[in-house]
Amino acid sequence: MAFSYFCPHCGKHFDAPGICPLCQVSLLPHPQQATSENRYCTRCGARISMKEQLFCTSCGAPLSDRVPQQSYGIPPQKKKFPVWGMVGIVLGSVLILIFVVLVLLFGFGILSSERSATHPNQWYQDNGGYSDSQDEPNGLVHTNAKILITSLTYGTGEDLGFLLMDGQFVEVGLNIINTQDRTITLSSSNFYLTEDATGEKIYPYSEMGSEKTSIQIEANEAVAGALSFEIRPDAAYHFNFIETDGTLISSFALSK
Structure with a gap:
């Protein structure tokens, strides 16, 4: 039809x-x-x-x-971003952030290790303990120096080359470290022995009562030296370091 x-x-x-x-x-x-x-x-x-x-x-x-014809075009579809793609972007950003943090921490660690290697902050003595000065508000009074006993030598005045040849002495070898960014000055009065039994203080020995030269240490540097003390051979002693205001910073038992 x-x-x-x-x-x-x-x-x-x-x-x-x-x-x-x-x-x-x-x-x-x-x-x-x-x-x-x-x-x-x-x-x-x-x-x-x-x-x-x-x-x-x-x-x-x-x-x-012309007879109109019906159009059957494919309707446009919205492009959906896959969920796993979003997860990948987030994880990638987190990994990059972690990498940056690790690089920064590694850099700070290198700087810190270089500084500690140049300016040590722990000093031990074989027969004593740990020496560490305390921070005080008055930086001009406290030196914040650190002390390391490197050697102990017992002998007579003759052994150590003193005029008091028959006396009994102990020579304490020291490393003194300046941890500050300024020059510090110490004197022999910053170091003394105390007899354990009596508490008597013994200051460094000097020939004919002469005054010992002050010790100056440049910023972030260390010096080595020795102090001698006249002792009784049968007594036990502690070696002490004090700040210029009299604050006791460290005390080491001396062994023979």
Whole structure:
């Protein structure tokens, strides 16, 4: 059966004029059925009265003898970013942050190790303990020096080359470290022995009562030297270091 009419909205074909039951739009005759005297608008179905008319006077649509065809184009789809992609970006950012932190910590560790190698902060003595000066608010009074006993030598004055040849002495070898960024000055009065039994203080020995030269230590440097003390051979002693204001900083038991 040949269909003579169609719906301009959905494109369905019918064999009689009327209204499309689905779209409720007036049916139009097929182009091959229309004549120059009987033309219709394919959009609104209005009759075209003029032969050379190019646009519909009712809806303004361009006139065409072609039957409209329904388009079945694929609708555009929104691109979804995969969840695993987001997780990868987050993990990558975290790993980069951890790497940067490790590099910074490694750099600070190298600087710290270089500084501690140049300016040690722990000093031990074989028969004593740990020497560490205490921080005080008055930096001009406290030197914050650190003391290391490197050797103990017992003998007579003759053994050590003193005029008091028959006296009994102990010579204490020292390393004195300046931990500050300024020059510090120490004197023999910063060091003394105490007899364990009596608490008697014994200051460094000097020939004929002469005053010993002050010890100056440049910033962040160390000096080595020795102090001698006259002792009793049967007594036990502690070696002490005090600050210039009398604060006791470290005390080491001397062994034989």
